[in-house]
Amino acid sequence: MSEPQSKPIICPVCGKKAKTGSAIDCARHMFGTGDKPHRKWVDEHVKEHGESFIDLLIEQATTPGNRSYVLLAECIEKAVKEAEGK
């Protein structure tokens, strides 16, 4: 599981703070919302791992564990850091 954030993460697509503000909650929020803008963002940011929104969703569904959410959470954290760095 991801560490609690010092600063809450807000969704890079819609600006919502998901539950505790952790990256994993943000990832759940993204999968849960699943509308076009969120899908697009996920597709763009997990591409380098050879994944897509729908592949991660189906993996979450068909295999035990939480790999999809963790992977997306890492991508979100990275994206947030990059945005802050700019």
Added chain:
Amino acid sequence: MNKYTVINPHEPFRVLNTHVHNIDGIAKVTGRATYTFDVKLPGMLYGKILRSPHPHAKIVNIDFSKAMEIPGVIGVVTGKDTLGVKQGIWRRYNDLCDEQVLPIEKVRYIGEPVAAVAAVTEEIAEKALDYIEVEYEELPATFEPLDAIKKDAPEIHEGFERNINVTRHIEWGEVEEAFEEADYIREDWFKCGGQHHMCMETRAAVASYTPEGKLTVWTSTQSAYYHQALLAGVLGLKEGNVRVLAPYVGGGFGGKFELDAAQFCASVLSMKLYKPVKIIFTREEDFIASKRRTPMFYYTRTGVKKDGTFCAREAKVFTNGGAYTGMGATALYLTGFFHSFPYRWKGYRYDGYRVYTNTLPSTSMRGFGAPQAMWCSEQQIEWIAADLGLDPIEMRRKNSHHEGYIVPGQATIASCGIDQCYDEIRKWIDGKGKLPANRAIGLSACGFMSGGIFNWFDSPYSFSSAVVTVNNDGTVELHVGAQDIGQGSNTTMAIICAEALGVKVEDVKVHSGDTDHCPADLGAWGSRQTLMTGNATKMAAESAKKQLLEFAYAGAGLNIVYDLDIKDGWVHAIARPERGEPFVDLVKRATRGKDGQRIVGRGYYTPHRKGMISPAYSYMLQGVEVEVDEETGKIKLIDSMTAHDCGQPINHLGLIGQLEGAFSMAAGYGYLEYMPFEDGKMMNPNLVDYKMIKATEMPPANIAEIDTYEPEGPYGAKEAGEGLTNPTAAAIGNAIFHRFGIQMKECPVRPEMIVNALKEKAEADKGKK
């Protein structure tokens, strides 16, 4: 035959929980009760629906000119005669409004309507169907969710990648950490079948549109208000110009609150022809083209400590959504929530995926996702107890919900009688002594909601409302939007009204099932009416009573600290009950005092700050004694006992009826009601081949009523109509497990599955030797 025991009974009420006959009873036992099936209007035409023979096809052209030449055929409608509105009951979410009841471009399941005919007789309408020529372009189809999510699967709805219709995620606690605390982790895959509502009255509607621009629809519905709003939406009418009347309704069970083709096609025909049109589904149509309980694939992983303490659970669920969303999205959420019930989990995670397929749409059915959840959960828990050598009752007990428990982020449990349920079932088992060798007992625990707090329908109105009007002669009119579908809600509301106002049930006339005259109410689903409409009714009756008592105080000359009350039609000082006056005298005075206005009390209920699911939860534990024939695998139910907490019972006879009736439906789900499909076609759409419990197969359904007090419910009441559909399949599965040591992972359990499992077990045992 049946035992009914009450544990911790409450103070006696005057009306509540006494032996009150159903107020619709005389109409029903004398043949006077008329249903939509019986409605006949002057000049009425009969409608029939032409249905798709293909599971997935484009509609290229429909030519009905030959049908129109048949004498007696008055009109034909297709999708082109409609506004083409995509509708759904999840009105708040545009994407999930995905069904044109008469589709314009393509059909997505066998049996989907493509055209409707109105004729002077049913026979002529039926014959005309043969003369409608539909040109289809067949498309590749997909029938199972695990196939439909594959990359190369056909697309059923545009924009729904891999046919994933809805996803739901529920999580609390640190799931992985909680699993690490576990000494033992077990994972299993399960398959839960569909089930047909099989209402005795099939889908039925009579629609009458008149030149004033007003539509009246008589229909077999669980929510007149939903159908008023849904019809207005698809027909482009104002809600106020659509009147929905629900006469007596021949059963619902979760299948009659979405818009159906009888209602829609009859309305479209009537609007085109300005004549009343009646459409009644045949039994076969009802089977292939109404809705069904959602079939599910369940993966569940559960971690426990050596001593049986539950740590964590993770579930992944795929549901076969069929062609459209309907209420299936709610079932997807509820199955995930109730899969945790009635236990405390440090970490819990659920991922649910509803997948479109080219089959009959699946939806809510009594239990609303929970029977599937319990089939998997309660069997796995039994197996875990066996794996660890623990007592299955005590293991369940130590992990169960209790009063005051908070399901993290989801619910607060304000009343919970499950602990006593374990005691009662233990007594029942102990009382049986040693069972014959071919019998075993299986257990299953569960809980259920008392109405949903969700408003995906986007109703602007209170969830429930009630109006109590007191006539000058002391009789009372109660107007509610709650729908009586046989469960007895009219009687329950009459009882609550009589108790609260202090009158007799016979003096209360209940008006329901008419959108012109009754307040809006979300209707009969999710076990909501006793709590929600019950609260509204109680509030309305208490308001009327308060207004009356103001006049009594004014006239009584009592010191203000004295309290007045009304019981059994007698207005009196509580401290000196002999001092008082008849109710009717007070009513006359009050009416005169109000310048002739009738006393009217209003009440409503909308849940607030009640978590994510429901204001209150029922609890139960069930034991079923089962006999299984080793040679044939045939199952026979011998006996059953259910310890049940529904808070304060209100309608005594109604409660027994709900519990017994739910048992028969739930048992059917466990071992009889199989719905096989081949290439999207249901293989047994008739009552010869679709097996249900018959009188000779029904065992005693004994009840131990554990009375608790639910602070959110009227007089402490909570749900009783639906929850009992949840445990039985798993209890039967557990009995089979204890009988043979075999684990049934698919329901309904058919004899051949038992025979095969026994063969496999024998071979495995041989291998071990």
Added chain:
Amino acid sequence: MEKKVITLSVNGVEYELYINPKTLLVEAIRDHIGLTGTKRGCETVSCGACTVMIDDMAVKSCSVLAIQADGRKITTSEGLEKNGELAPIQKAFLDEGSYQCGFCTSGMLMSSEALLRENPTPTEEQIREGIEGNICRCTGYNSIVRAVAAVAKGKYAEVKS
């Protein structure tokens, strides 16, 4: 097909009907005579909702032609009460709550009544067999069995006097 004139005696009233010989008894009762207490729930003679009594025998009225019942004594659920006084089986159904949605009730009453006429003291098993051909989706049957048993025990007998 040429229409025929038949006389059906339903609940003690004679009805002269001019009907197609293919008309089922249930159609004659519901659509021609207009007694809608008798229901229909299937097309396969499987549900029992249309059960009536012909003479004293329970018959699924979707399984016989109206002309076959010509001149016979037919009783439907509407014919059980006499001058507003309910028959014992109806009272027992009320007391036990042996109906919910009510759609199967008319047929269930007729099967129960016919059973009691044939065998006034049936065992529980015989009661269950007697109503086996009637599907009830709501009650789980036990309340119906209790009602028939209560009538058989004579609980409602004194009413006759």
